[in-house]
Amino acid sequence: MSKVKLEQLLAAENEQLQKLKEIVHKAIEEEKLLSDKLLEFEDRNPPFVSRLADKVAGFGGSWKFIIAFALIMFLWIVINVYLISKPFDPFPFILLNLLLSTLAALQAPIILMSQNRKEEKDRQRAINDYMINLKAEIEVRNLHGKLDLLMTEQMQTLFEIQKTQVELMEDIKSLVKIKPGKDNTAINKL
Numbered sequence: 756m757s758k759v760k761l762e763q764l765l766a767a768e769n770e771q772l773q774k775l776k777e778i779v780h781k782a783i784e785e786e787k788l789l790s791d792k793l794l795e796f797e798d799r800n801p802p803f804v805s806r807l808a809d810k811v812a813g814f815g816g817s818w819k820f821i822i823a824f825a826l827i828m829f830l831w832i833v834i835n836v837y838l839i840s841k842p843f844d845p846f847p848f849i850l851l852n853l854l855l856s857t858l859a860a861l862q863a864p865i866i867l868m869s870q871n872r873k874e875e876k877d878r879q880r881a882i883n884d885y886m887i888n889l890k891a892e893i894e895v896r897n898l899h900g901k902l903d904l905l906m907t908e909q910m911q912t913l914f915e916i917q918k919t920q921v922e923l924m925e926d927i928k929s930l931v932k933i934k935p936g937k938d939n940t941a942i943n944k945l
Contacts, residue, residue, distance in 0.1 A: 760919050764912060771908050778901055782894070805872055812869035815862050 801809075814820050831851055835842040844850040 760915075764915055764919065767908075767912055767915075771905065771912070775905065782897075785890075801872070805868070808865050808868040808872065811862070812866045815866060 828851065831844070832848065835844050835848065836846070
């Protein structure tokens with residue numbers, strides 16, 4: 756009787772381990788699916804104009820641009836005021852103002868295009884973060900449910916093991932012969 760009972764308990768424990776293994780494999784597959792979906796939104800090869808807008812915006816907002824532009828303006832003014840007897844752009848520097856206005860008029864929309872593209876990327880990242888957080892919340896809930904299920908099954912198995920142990924103790928107690936007049940306190944405790 757006890758051998759069959761122990762084999763049943765071991766089989767039940769093995770079944771629980773198989774369930775746990777399946778749960779882990781399923782969770783790993785679901786994680787792969789989510790990461791694949793997130794990679795779909797990545798813009799790996801943006802169009803040429805988008806890459807150009809990013810580079811122009813990157814250069815236009817850098818110290819290299821500011822220093823180079825200040826140096827060009829300084830040279831323009833020095834050449835027209837001090838180095839040339841008949842300047843191509845005299846003192847009010849109307850041509851320089853025209854070039855500056857043209858540069859600003861061209862640079863502003865390019866920077867805005869780049870910012871819009873980056874804003875779209877940020878929006879997509881926020882959506883991806885939301886999806887990941889939602890997935891994590893669902894996974895935590897699932898894990899709580901799975902842990903509760905495993906604990907319930909484990910408790911049932913432990914109760915069955917305890918019941919079997921009590922039965923075995925009773926069998927041992929019945930097999931031990933109690934002799935009258937001897938100190939049997941250790942045996943009576945069984």
